Amino acid sequence: MFKRFVQLLMVAFAASAVAQANVLKAPDVLVKEVTEDVLTTLRTDPSIKAGDTAKTAELVETRVLPHFNFTRMTALALGKEWRATTPEQKKVLTEEFRTLLVRTYSNALTSYRNQTIDYRPFKMGAADTDVTVRTQINQPGGRPIPLDYALEKKEEGWKVYDVMVSGVSLVTNYRETFAAEIRAGGVDGLVKTLRAKNASNVPAPLPAPATATK
Amino acid sequence: MTKTNKQSNLNIRSVLAATAAAALFTGCATSGNPKDPIEGYNRAMFSFNETVDKAVIKPVAQGYDFVMPDPVQTGVSNFFANIADLWTGVNNLLQGKPVDALSDAGRVLVNSTLGILGLFDVATPMGLEKHEEDFGQTLGRWGVGDGAYVVLPILGPRTVRDTFGLAADIYVDPVRDADGHRGYRNTAIALRAIDTRANLLKAEDALEAAAIDKYAYVRDAYLQHRRSAIHDGNPPREADDSASLPSANLLTMEPLESTWTMMLVGAPEKSDVDAANASEPATGSVDTAAVSF
Secondary structure, X not given: OHHHHHHHHHHHHHHHHHHHHHHHOOHHHHHHHHHHHHHHHHHHOHHHHOXXXXXXXXXXXXXXXXXXXXXXXXHHHHHHHHHHOOHHHHHHHHHHHHHHHHHHHHHHHHOOOOOEEEEOOOOOOOOOOEEEXXXXXXXXXXXXXXXXXXXXXXXXXEEEEEEEEOOEEOOHHHHHHHHHHHHHHHHHHHHHHHHHHHHHOOOOOOOOOOOOOO | OHHHHHXXXXXXXXXXXXXXXXXXXXXXXXXXXXXXXXXXXXXXXXXXXXXXXXXXXXXXXXHHHHHOOHHHHHHHHHHHHHHHHHHHHHHHHHOOOHHHHHHHHHHHHHHHHOOOOOOOOOOOOOOOOOOOOOHHHHHHHOOOOOOOEEEEOOOEEEEHHHHHHHHHHHHHOHHHHOOOOHHHHHHHHHHHHHHHHHXXXXXXXXXXXXXXXXXXXXXXXXXXXXXHHHOOOOOOOOOOOOOOOOOOOHHHHHHHHHHHHHHHHOOOOOHHHHHHHHHOOOEEEHHHOOOOO
């Protein structure tokens, strides 16, 4: 128990150190470092390799999410509907949308096998505050998949506000669905739908704690 | 696995039901999305396709994926991709991109010879980047609008424009045109279809987890993907629309400031990114690097 606490503390320190170091970090460097850090963990961590979804979620939570701006993402997904929401609704929507995206992303990571990532050439002007960093997933036995990150410059560092897979924004792809939900049941209806979706996405409980089957 | 089996037991009845539903719903307009005027028909055809996929196509693709070692699958994908590069090159020429077209021709030449009939993609590491072009994209480049979104039987999502594009793609398809043994030709067409489907297997779980309304999610993803493809991966960014009026709510202003910059100054020019992507090959593979914080 105590060991776990110490581990958590160490992770927290590491995360805050990363957050501070990011202030001056260029967006392409940030994307590359976080990606490679996560991939290294995915490759080496035995419990993640055994399919521990909770551990994967923890990895995403501590290493990836600090670099995302979920408020901006939710605003982008709601489009003009965002203007008509109250601050409380904005908060709840952001929380639920965040959960949905994180679950989706973590699920995708658990099915990770031995893909590699290529980083496309990146150029930006000194005054740019909004850039796209392009990467490509190479998977054995399949076509490469373009994976792009849109980042904006904030005081704390560059923050991801959109992720595009094969040119499809994982954020704005929800716009029509969200708009239809709001037309049908108002913003609260959308919140309800998101909650139900998140509840159905809860990862299945782990099998037995690592007693090396196979 | 067990889930799939159970579902395939129901297949015939569900297929019939879906067909009947497709007939019934044809022409019913629903939620009023301007890009999707025949949504009622489309939804019915979508669920029909899903049923057929679950009953027949997906199990075959899963079997193929299970049996075939990854290198063989890559070989099969490469083989058909090499054939497709010919038509890609023609389309690049039609789209006024002679440099890309030349590169595509170079790919076919290199992969057909050094790459042993296209089984190995040796052109990509040589710096000849793979492009994906079809006649639907060419029509898009020429200024033909999307037209309505339409779900075709078995073939799935298209727009009206892309349906015409698809007809042209099929008409000139070298695999379909192959002379000689009809048996080989049909096997090749089937193998290509299975390979294409198998390539999509990995994306499916993520889709199930992500989609609230699967039909709408697939539709909007298809439309976004095509928009991006027509612009060769650099589409003009869509309007954000989420920013409130300056006086409205100060709390929400902070995270949206760059939106405002965009609205006032105009969308950022991406030309330097374009230029960077135009010719240079991808560099740097994760495998070689270790990272520490």
